Amino acid sequence: MRIWRELGYTVTVPLMAALGLAHLLVVLVGVLASTYVVGLPLLAGCVVAARRLSAANRALARTLAGTDVPAPAPYRPGRGLLGRLGAALGDVAGWRAIIHAVVRLPAAALAFAAAAGTWGLGLVLLACPLWWQVPGVPGPSGWAGALLLAVTGAGLLFLAPWAVHAALLPERMLVRTLLGPAPSQARIRTLEETRALAVEDAAAALRRVERDLHDGTAARLTALAMALSMAKEELDAAAGGDLERLDHARALVDGAHRGAKETLSELTDLIRGIHPPALDKGLEVALATLAARSPLPVDLDAELSARPSPAVETIAFFCTAELLANVAKHSGARQAAIRLRAEDGRLRLRVWDDGEGGAVVADGAPVGGGAGGSGLRGLVDRVRVVDGELAVHSPAGGPTVVCVDLPLRA
Template sequence: MLITTPVRERSQRELAYALMLPFMVGAGLVHLVLVLLSVMLTANLVGVPMLALSVMAARGLGTANRRLARAWAGVRVPDPGPFCAGPGLLNRLGAALGDVTGWRAVIHSLLRLPVAVVACAAAAALWGGGLLLLGCPLWAQFSALAHLSPPGWPVAALVSAAGLALLLLAPWGVHLALAPERMLARTLLGPAPGDTRIRRLEQARALAAEDAIARLRRIERDLHDGTAARLVTLAMSLGMAQDELEQADQPERLQRARVLVDSAHRSAKETVAELRDLIRGIHPPALDQGLEVALATLTGRSPIPARFEADLPERPAPAIEAIAYFCTTELLANVVKHSGARHAAIEVQVRDGLLTLRVRDDGTGGAAIGTGSGLRGLAARVQTLDGMIDIHSPAGGPTVITVELPLHI
């Protein structure tokens, strides 16, 4: 594997990136000079629009550097949010001067100077030095290098071998030398930490709204197709029984009335049971006794054998308990419907202010958000409370899904 490393695409891309660094740094230096000049001229107010334009140019320069780092250095850097300004020149000027993404790009241009020098020097020393030493037997053919030519072929062979070793190690050396450059790109060219959290919460809010609408539609459908239909049947049965009772002096009419009343009674009990199930889906009564009792009851009702373990020295907030319960309900339903598992396990514990819920099964695997197993809505519910969900479900199983939630809101 070490011998084939130099021809790998990653090595070629990283070498090209290291060779482009001087030009990229040069553009950054020119921009830094413009920023400094604009700051010096702000005392006369002439530099204010110049500084705003410089910050906007820094945003563009940061976009170019981010794309190059993503394409050639293999850095996964998400795009920051777009530039937003209100109507009017003053609003645009103020938004440009306060643009966090632009100023972070300015800081990136400043801090990358020593980092780029190290990366370029490493690439030149490893690749250039390796090629130079590898060609040691040819030094005598060039007048500029003739005086450096080794005295005999054994020494020349050793020097060439050293050059070959440098070339073999060069891809790894350049990769390590570019590590600070990659770190700067990830830290300063992506969205600010606060922006990332805001964007994630906005996405979670949108998903939660969609999930809430879907739940309301499901409740409406259940009420319309189930409970409402049974109540209509109940009313019709009672009306028919009333008609029969008006002629109760006839034994056969009285018997029919009794049958109708018995049917209405059964329908009423079934309707009450359906309403209880629906209410339990909105807020499970078992949660009144705590999350551990509710999950133990849920596990005991599982159609497949399931093991339950809990370590809850502290009771979570009611909203957290409800989310954890519904997550467990959805995950257990996925295990039964989609996984083909024979056994499942549910673990819940509290550690360092976090509630960790873990559901395992020995099914076929392949679970992922967006595959139609309800995990998308589950992720939305979890993210609305600043939680996270991790899915490990390779093809063939087993599946382990971990949900982490804050203990208190």
């Protein structure tokens, strides 16, 4: 249970703080000795060792305090003695762990004091009726005083979980701030992930287009060419007045005509999947087209003070199309609504429905409509390509609200 895990964390925090303080003393010795060249290796070793202490603190925070903090970028030693020494002394994550060992002392003391003052004192007061008449042990005068102290102890024990949870807030904040990736490293990691997603998305789109053209359009065009060739042979044979061959040729031409129309329809759908023609007239018009085609009544409220870039418009369009499709298939909703605004350099899209709700988060991505599909996972990846965010609020019984936040320019 969370209560006992947090209580265990308040007990281990002072021990880890004491270990960090001991390590800090060694660091100070290394700083003082660094005025001589022989002290630099000691200081460098202390900075690298601080990473191990940081990893232990993150593991405790994740296991006991429920605070999951990503690890910073791995340590990369340089080449040669001077390279290794410079890499260690310049390790930002190691120095941040050392700073954490300094500033966490008041937070650790606060958490331990809260646990001792509520759990410890509460248990002592609750046991007053057991020890107030023990010879040689001072206690309250009479049963009334003992019972009053016992009630006070019960009240402290009742408030203890909330008091400990609140007292751990500074400790949690310090763990998130100092033991995770530095802001610059987190930004670099995000950019690397979004670049990889963009490359994968582009490759997947090319494979999809190639597969659709090869398996669909190319096969139909091949069949069309064969039908026209056979029709030509039948027409040549019917030139002598063979009406049966002429009827056969006419049937082949009719079949080729139907095949041409079907191929054209497939090409139109394929082109629409790459870039919807409705976006040529603006995102508001494209969303109005989606709302009109939806099997459910959709209320559209779209006002854009500035037009987004084409890439952002395309992402917003496909997000809306996928979300409306999920509403129609899985949510059991009777109506839906779309709200679109451009504010503070961001494009904010909200899709609402009055369905059964129950959206959950699976594998780090929301899965909507209670159906557990993978469509929204693809939307999360698509949105992250342009440094956007997708959030889902879907309590059991509904309604479901999906908010997409994108930059106006990508």
